[in-house]
Amino acid sequence: MHLNIILAILGLASLAAATPSLNPWEISRLTTFSPSGRPGSSPWSVINVTIADPNGLIVSPTFCVAKWTFEEPPYGKVNACSDIPGGQWKFEMLESDSENPSPTTDFKLRFELRKHDETFVGTESFRVGENMSGLCSASGVCSFGLKEEKTPFLVKQVRAQ
Numbered sequence: 026m027h028l029n030i031i032l033a034i035l036g037l038a039s040l041a042a043a044t045p046s047l048n049p050w051e052i053s054r055l056t057t058f059s060p061s062g063r064p065g066s067s068p069w070s071v072i073n074v075t076i077a078d079p080n081g082l083i084v085s086p087t088f089c090v091a092k093w094t095f096e097e098p099p100y101g102k103v104n105a106c107s108d109i110p111g112g113q114w115k116f117e118m119l120e121s122d123s124e125n126p127s128p129t130t131d132f133k134l135r136f137e138l139r140k141h142d143e144t145f146v147g148t149e150s151f152r153v154g155e156n157m158s159g160l161c162s163a164s165g166v167c168s169f170g171l172k173e174e175k176t177p178f179l180v181k182q183v184r185a186q
């Protein structure tokens with residue numbers, strides 16, 4: 026039997042046709058790390074984000090991690106996040122259109138979630154001084170993160186066409 030007929034029989038047709046409202050995604054943790062750049066030290070900068078989709082019966086956070094070096098900025102590269110049941114997250118770092126773009130202190134993130142043949146996308150901006158804070162050590166190693174009071178940080182997503 027066709028699905029619409031089944032839904033009509035169950036009296037759910039109008040429910041199925043209505044667009045269910047989406048609760049925004051929630052970032053519970055976001056950290057960046059940049060190395061000192063000193064000879065012999067690790068060359069890798071890192072971002073690590075924990076994001077979850079609150080829509081659904083089971084909420085499974087995913088970890089999104091990317092690494093890059095000063096020579097090779099991370100913008101525009103699509104990275105897979107860790108696997109979750111029933112969905113696949115990806116993310117991409119985008120250059121901020123502000124005066125001082127930096128992939129560790131002033132950047133944008135674009136997330137994509139594919140689940141049940143549907144794709145959702147959402148982009149947000151992050152900036153030290155606004156919603157991130159952190160420290161650099163005397164050696165030049167810097168570590169930044171989402172301000173505690175800004176979590177969970179909401180990312181509004183839309184259904185991709």
Ligand SMILES: *[C@@H]1O[C@H](CO)[C@@H](O)[C@H](O)[C@H]1NC(C)=O
Pocket residue numbers: 073074075088090
């Ligand atoms: C990212 O953060 C999560 C949660 O704190 C941690 O378990 C994981 O090891 C981190 N991954 C990397 C590559 O730093």
Ligand SMILES: *[C@@H]1O[C@H](CO)[C@@H](O)[C@H](O)[C@H]1NC(C)=O
Pocket residue numbers: 150151152155156175178179
């Ligand atoms: C975080 O800061 C950026 C840069 O000012 C801003 O565009 C973004 O909307 C802020 N988001 C929140 C939730 O504070």
